[in-house]
Amino acid sequence: MYEVAQVCYNEYMPKIVDHEKQKEKIAEVVWKVIQREGLDHCTVRKIAEEAGLSAGAMRHYFPNQSQLFIYSMQLVTNRVKARIERMTWTGTPADDVKQLLLQFLPVDEERKLEMEAWLSFTAKSLSDPELRPLRKEMNEGIYSACQKAVEALAQSAGNPDIDVPMETERLYALIDGLALHSVLEPGQVSQEVIDSVLTSHLKSLAM
Template identity: 45%
Template sequence: MPKIVDHELQKAKVAEATWRVIQKHGIEQASVRNIAEEAGISVGSMRHYFSTQSELLSYSMKRVSERVSQRIYDTVFSGDLMQDIPSLLHEVLPTDNEKRLEMEVWFSFVVKSLSDESLRALRHQVDDELRSIFVQVFNGLSENQLLLPGLDFAIEVERFYAVLDGLAIHAVMRPERVTPEVMIAVIKQHLLSLCQPNVPSMVKKPESNAKKEQPRDT
């Protein structure tokens, strides 16, 4: 009998409109009216999907985190850690416009979560998930006996994680300087610096011209 509308689809549409408003005008301008206008619907209509503004913002933040999680999940692995770790982190870092938009919006939510209790839990959860990646990274490196001896795992996890988020912030703030190439180079250099020399899958000093790895022709 009733008009059938895909609720989840509408909510997603509104969430993405929220992202655009935040990116263009800041989270201070993320009012229900501005978001409704950006989404192309009326405020009364939007209220059928989000009964309060707080709900709307929480959902929009959650959608950002889900997009990141999805990207991590979709990453395909080769089995070679020295290649897979940069690939994975490439998916988390703002290495293209879409991911940079997400990152800008994410930082807006993160800062807001410092004074907004309703956003704090999600921030902590994402933080924990991201950090656990590095725990797994070191477990993997350790199991494959790639790591330099004598490293303090707890400290190294924090250090690698700090490199990631520091790069992310700098890429958002200074995209012209911290390009995708710079980010990947930093990640690879950091990874290399943690490992024993002469790891087979990674050449320590590649010649600057040829880019192809393992140039063994048949």
């Protein structure tokens, strides 16, 4: 009797929906459509269809395309921050710094998907002022990580004469360049190339 009652309960009671998880799922659909077809194809209707939602349900989460893009862009930043928070700092300074900076680079499928979406949103932010604060937040985060990397390597090498601002700019430019070239020319700038170039540059800073 209990089993029958439980089946009836499961069938007829409304299911509890984790709205934040649902929004993340929708944002991930946006990333995948960007990767496959480009940002111009990310209409609210198309994303709703890909996510298996009705137009009405989609509007419940994101009333318009702008809100959809803002959330999808913010999720990239949140995922990067979450990976950094989960890191364990147990290696040498050079190893720890390298692992920190790799969180911003497309060295696996998850980060590749994020980076392709991020670059599309960055381009969109040139004409959409609502996306600019998110672009600024991420760029400042990358710059800060580069600065901390340079300072840590200079300290571990016992090199007080290193020009921290200049080396920070060099490392920041390197991270940006590797990310962009990896997305545009994945056959030329592979995950192995990213790792090798970054390792070589950090080694030069630690000398």
